[in-house]
Amino acid sequence: MRAAGIICEFDPFHNGHKYLVDAVRKDLCPDAVVCVMSGAFTQRGQPAAWDKFARARAAVMGGADLVLELPALYAVNSAEYFARGGVRVLKGLGCVEHLAFGSESGSGESLMKAAALTVSESPQFSDAVKAAIDEGLSYPAAYQKAVSSLYPQVDARLFRDPNDTLGISYIRQIIKQDAGMGVHVVKRIGAAHGSEEASSEAVSGSYVRNILSTPGAVFEDASVHAMIPESTAKVLFSEDTLGHPSGELMFAMISARILAASTEELSELPEVSEGLENRIKDAVLKATDMESLINGIVTRRYTKARVCRVLTQLLLGIDKETLSIAEKNSAAYAKVLAFNGKGAKLLRYAQEKGHVPVLSNINKNLMIDEAAGRMLAIDIRSNDIYTILCGRPPAEFSDKVRVPIIMEN
Numbered sequence: 001m002r003a004a005g006i007i008c009e010f011d012p013f014h015n016g017h018k019y020l021v022d023a024v025r026k027d028l029c030p031d032a033v034v035c036v037m038s039g040a041f042t043q044r045g046q047p048a049a050w051d052k053f054a055r056a057r058a059a060v061m062g063g064a065d066l067v068l069e070l071p072a073l074y075a076v077n078s079a080e081y082f083a084r085g086g087v088r089v090l091k092g093l094g095c096v097e098h099l100a101f102g103s104e105s106g107s108g109e110s111l112m113k114a115a116a117l118t119v120s121e122s123p124q125f126s127d128a129v130k131a132a133i134d135e136g137l138s139y140p141a142a143y144q145k146a147v148s149s150l151y152p153q154v155d156a157r158l159f160r161d162p163n164d165t166l167g168i169s170y171i172r173q174i175i176k177q178d179a180g181m182g183v184h185v186v187k188r189i190g191a192a193h194g195s196e197e198a199s200s201e202a203v204s205g206s207y208v209r210n211i212l213s214t215p216g217a218v219f220e221d222a223s224v225h226a227m228i229p230e231s232t233a234k235v236l237f238s239e240d241t242l243g244h245p246s247g248e249l250m251f252a253m254i255s256a257r258i259l260a261a262s263t264e265e266l267s268e269l270p271e272v273s274e275g276l277e278n279r280i281k282d283a284v285l286k287a288t289d290m291e292s293l294i295n296g297i298v299t300r301r302y303t304k305a306r307v308c309r310v311l312t313q314l315l316l317g318i319d320k321e322t323l324s325i326a327e328k329n330s331a332a333y334a335k336v337l338a339f340n341g342k343g344a345k346l347l348r349y350a351q352e353k354g355h356v357p358v359l360s361n362i363n364k365n366l367m368i369d370e371a372a373g374r375m376l377a378i379d380i381r382s383n384d385i386y387t388i389l390c391g392r393p394p395a396e397f398s399d400k401v402r403v404p405i406i407m408e409n
Helices: 015-028 052-061 079-093 108-118 123-134 139-150 162-176 205-212 230-236 247-260 263-267 276-284 290-295 304-316 320-328 341-353 370-389
Strands: 003-008 032-038 066-070 096-103 182-187 334-339
Touching (some): 015 182, 032 052, 032 079, 032 341, 052 230, 052 334, 079 096, 079 162, 079 334, 079 341, 108 162, 108 182, 123 139, 247 290, 247 370, 320 370, 334 341
Parallel strands (some): 003 032, 003 096, 032 066, 096 182
16 A cells, blocks of 8 residues: 655644645545644644544545544644654655645755754754754744754755645654655745635635634634634534633632642753753742743743743643653554545555554553553543543543544545
């Protein structure tokens, strides 16, 4: 079987995502398209605007064949870990020949060159980044400056745009894991990542979330259908979705966790170093909402996205020890969210010839090791917390209750 893989968030599945999936089908002609998607919480360190089953359903209706959940341990982490987890799951299926992703530059050759040269960051490179931060640059700008200084043959602008940067992380992980996948780069169309502006081709996920999360947004609005496929609109406006997570409740839960945690516990969060735990403790005493809490912690080295991830890691119980154990054991599994007939064939192939456990019912005796079990426990807890944030009872929407969505081709 020949499959193409996409690592994604689809929060929600919009016209730009549809363009990517369609391009993969047209250019690669795979037997199936499999997506590894973040679950309840995203790489930007925030709860997903829509629950993972709704997003997975929309993805299959929009052209994907199988949607698997990226473990929260990797989903709520740096770009390198996000990529590492996604590549590890796709590699474990035993049939993914290409990893496809959107890119601002659209230059696969340039991205592969950049990835190959930076796959192992030397102490000299780390020192160059630190020196640039000490000069007053933000971490992203400092990283670009270090690349320009030590790798003049690489276009440092590739580390400026988020999709290019993430694509480089994907390629580095393919190299590091000897995943044996080709790379298929699709040039991004429409608005830039994170843009709040409308576009005639495709708007950003941020724009879609802001518009559709606004009270009064309805399925019949022409503006809705200009942003997302009709199939996505049907899912998002369905009564089956959990609703939107509460920012106020998120702030209350995180504040309580910070106050209850010791500075030693905070220092054990994966992305915490250099005394950030003390800034977190100080900031929570002055904060009045999530935005003020985040702004009280942000520094040149710790961007807003990184601070958001740190706070969410605390809420979900993600620590350095669990991450280390998972890495040491190359822990992975294929946790199924939604699939169609082609996806079912891929799952059967993976069960027979793949290298990771396929999880469709977590109440059964699972053939997973301790490291994977610790990861899965975080996924289950993450979904329960997300359900509470949406004002719904975890008992009704737990991963132990809900089952994968099966759809027709």
